[in-house]
Structures are given as structure tokens and as C-alpha cells.
Amino acid sequence: MLVLLDQTRLPVEEVELFCTDVPALVQAIRTLAVRGAPLLGLAGAYGVALAAARGYDVGQAADELAGARPTAVNLSYGVRRALAAYRTAVTGGADDTGAAAATLAEARALHAEDARASERMARNGLALLDELVPGGGYRVLTHCNTGALVSGGEGTALAVVLAAHRGGLLRRLWVDETRPLLQGARLTAYEAARAGVAHTLLPDGAAGSLFAAGEVDAVLIGADRIAADGSTANKVGSYPLAVLARYHNVPFVVVAPTTTIDLATPDGTAIEVEQRPAQEVTELTGPRPGPDREGATGIPVAPLGTPAYNPAFDVTPPELITAVVTETGVASPVTGSSIAALAARPGPVRAQP
Numbered sequence: 001m002l003v004l005l006d007q008t009r010l011p012v013e014e015v016e017l018f019c020t021d022v023p024a025l026v027q028a029i030r031t032l033a034v035r036g037a038p039l040l041g042l043a044g045a046y047g048v049a050l051a052a053a054r055g056y057d058v059g060q061a062a063d064e065l066a067g068a069r070p071t072a073v074n075l076s077y078g079v080r081r082a083l084a085a086y087r088t089a090v091t092g093g094a095d096d097t098g099a100a101a102a103t104l105a106e107a108r109a110l111h112a113e114d115a116r117a118s119e120r121m122a123r124n125g126l127a128l129l130d131e132l133v134p135g136g137g138y139r140v141l142t143h144c145n146t147g148a149l150v151s152g153g154e155g156t157a158l159a160v161v162l163a164a165h166r167g168g169l170l171r172r173l174w175v176d177e178t179r180p181l182l183q184g185a186r187l188t189a190y191e192a193a194r195a196g197v198a199h200t201l202l203p204d205g206a207a208g209s210l211f212a213a214g215e216v217d218a219v220l221i222g223a224d225r226i227a228a229d230g231s232t233a234n235k236v237g238s239y240p241l242a243v244l245a246r247y248h249n250v251p252f253v254v255v256a257p258t259t260t261i262d263l264a265t266p267d268g269t270a271i272e273v274e275q276r277p278a279q280e281v282t283e284l285t286g287p288r289p290g291p292d293r294e295g296a297t298g299i300p301v302a303p304l305g306t307p308a309y310n311p312a313f314d315v316t317p318p319e320l321i322t323a324v325v326t327e328t329g330v331a332s333p334v335t336g337s338s339i340a341a342l343a344a345r346p347g348p349v350r351a352q353p
């Protein structure tokens with residue numbers, strides 16, 4: 001059984017979700033009860049371990065898990081890592097119990113690697129901020145949620161923010177609410193408050209006036225897939241921030257583990273951007289299926305049946321990204337070769353399975 005914190009219930013309630021089978025975990029991923037690229041990788045790996053422990057068809061379970069959400073490459077990476085461990089154990093003569101144990105051990109190894117990667121991203125990101133904004137007093141704008149809720153450690157971009165905060169170098173964290181599912185308002189504000197970080201929430205549409213007022217020293221965001229040329233898919237609304245940052249000469253920095261780099265995807269046009277239900281736009285909170293909330297929907301904010309365009313992500317081209325920070329270093333300028341170098345450098349995360 002997998003026990004997860006249901007992120008759709010935050011910040012109002014801290015509710016544990018018990019996934020006793022793969023369909024339940026797939027549903028949790030699809031409804032963003034569990035979300036965020038690195039955590040999706042861990043969920044995928046633990047899901048394969050769950051399938052092995054329950055005696056399911058592990059190959060089929062791996063396909064279902066990897067297909068639950070298409071954009072974050074970490075999900076398929078975590079699934080592949082665990083599936084490879086399972087198959088190696090079986091080939092080596094392990095019985096069902098032994099193969100399940102080996103799969104769980106691989107998921108736990110990925111979990112520990114992600115935590116170490118988070119620490120190194122924080123260190124590398126802080127060193128970059130010191131270069132980009134000498135003297136500290138950083139006013140950082142972030143989008144969506146990239147803290148411990150998406151990671152085996154303290155997250156990606158928010159891990160850098162926390163390190164700056166602990167070092168007395170952060171003046172303000174500007175938190176984009178991040179419509180339509182409000183990961184910023186619900187989750188980043190929740191994490192920042194718990195950490196004692198000085199933060200201010202803003203409507204996504206207000207970011208432009210902050211740049212114009214000279215109130216932003218750097219933008220730090222996460223990523224769901226970084227293509228071989230450095231094109232980066234991240235929560236919808238990231239690309240407009242990159243354009244604003246370039247116009248106002250503000251550094252725009254992507255923070256992600258190397259498990260988010262996908263050298264098999266050549267450029268941004270090859271990244272599949274997940275399209276999500278219109279209800280998430282036309283209703284606040286959107287449908288929140290679950291045993292105690294069957295058919296629950298949100299508060300209508302548009303006439304019933306209003307068509308909606310709801311891409312979960314957008315893609316920022318490399319030329320608008322100041323730097324990509326991973327646990328293995330910093331790529332700047334962002335090019336195919338600088339991205340490949342990050343992916344190739346040894347770090348706490350094992351190479352592609």
C-alpha cells in the first residue's frame with residue numbers, strides 16, 4: 001500500500017490517501033493528488049513496486065503508470081528504473097517476493113537520490129543567485145509549486161529559495177497563484193508559511209506590474225521536461241514570465257534534477273503538452289473525485305458548458321532561459337551542448353535505465 005498526502009485537499013486539510021492498487025495510484029496522479037515532476041517519478045517507481053508486491057502484471061502496471069500524465073518525463077523515468085530492477089531480479093532467478101523486494105529497493109534508492117539532488121540543486125542555485133544578484137536581498141518570483149511536496153527532498157526551485165532564506169539572503173518570495181489549479185496559492189504559500197519565508201501571493205496577471213516596478217530580481221521555476229536543446233516545459237504561465245523577464249532584463253532560471261532532462265526529445269515542438277478538463281478553468285478547484293467526494297465539483301466561475309482551453313504546461317525556448325540548474329551544475333547559456341553536459345556529469349541520480 002502507498003500512503004500519499006492528497007495535495008488536492010491542501011491547504012485546508014492534510015488528508016492521507018491510501019493507494020492499495022495501481023488503478024488508485026493512476027487516479028491519484030491524474031487528479032494531481034500526487035503531482036510535481038520529481039514526485040511523479042517516485043510515485044511511478046513505488047507504483048511498479050506495489051504491482052510487483054501485489055502479484056499484478058508488472059509490465060501492464062508500468063504502462064498504465066507511465067501513461068497517467070504525458071509531460072513530466074520523470075514519471076516514465078521512475079517507472080523504467082523500477083521495471084528494470086524487477087526484470088533484472090526475475091532474470092537473476094528471484095522469486096516473486098525477491099523480485100518485489102528488489103523493485104521496492106530501487107524505488108527507495110531513487111527516493112534517496114532525489115533528496116540528495118535537491119540538496120545539490122539548492123547549493124548550485126544559491127551560488128548562481130550570488131553571481132546574478134550580488135549582495136543578497138533577493139526578491140524572487142516563482143510559479144506553481146516546487147517545494148518538498150514535489151520531491152524526495154526540499155524540492156527544486158523552492159529548495160533554492162529556502163537556502164536563500166536560511167542564509168538571510170531572501171527579501172521576498174513573490175508567489176504566482178498559478179491558475180487554474182492554484183498550486184502557488186494552495187501549496188507554495190502553504191510551504192512558505194510553514195518555513196517562515198516572507199512571501200506575497202499575487203494573481204498571475206499581476207506579475208507584469210511587479211517587473212515594471214523593478215520588484216523582481218530573479219524568476220526561479222521548476223520543470224517537467226527539458227528537451228535536448230534546452231526547451232523547457234513547465235506549468236502554464238511560465239513562458240509569459242520568461243518573456244516578461246527578458247523584456248525587463250531579469251534572470252529567468254529553471255531548477256530541475258537531471259531526471260527531468262530528456263535527451264530523446266529534440267526540442268520544444270516534440271514535447272507533448274497535457275490538455276486538461278475545461279471544468280478546471282470554469283470551476284474553482286475543478287472536479288475532485290475521491291471516495292468521499294464523488295462527483296464533487298468546484299464553484300462555477302463561468303456559465304455552465306463554457307468551452308475552455310486548458311493546457312497544463314507551456315514551453316519556454318532556450319534563448320529565454322538564463323540558466324538551468326541541476327544537481328550536477330549550471331547550464332548557461334542554455335544550449336544543446338550545455339544541457340548534454342549537465343546530463344552526462346556524475347551526480348546522485350543514476351544514469352538512464
Ligand SMILES: CSC[C@H]1O[C@H](OP(=O)(O)O)[C@H](O)[C@@H]1O
Pocket residue numbers: 032035036037038143144145146150156157183221222223224234235236312
Ligand atoms: C519541480 S516539479 C514541479 C512542476 O510540476 C508542476 O506541474 P503539476 O502541478 O501539474 O504536476 C509544475 O509544472 C511545476 O513546475
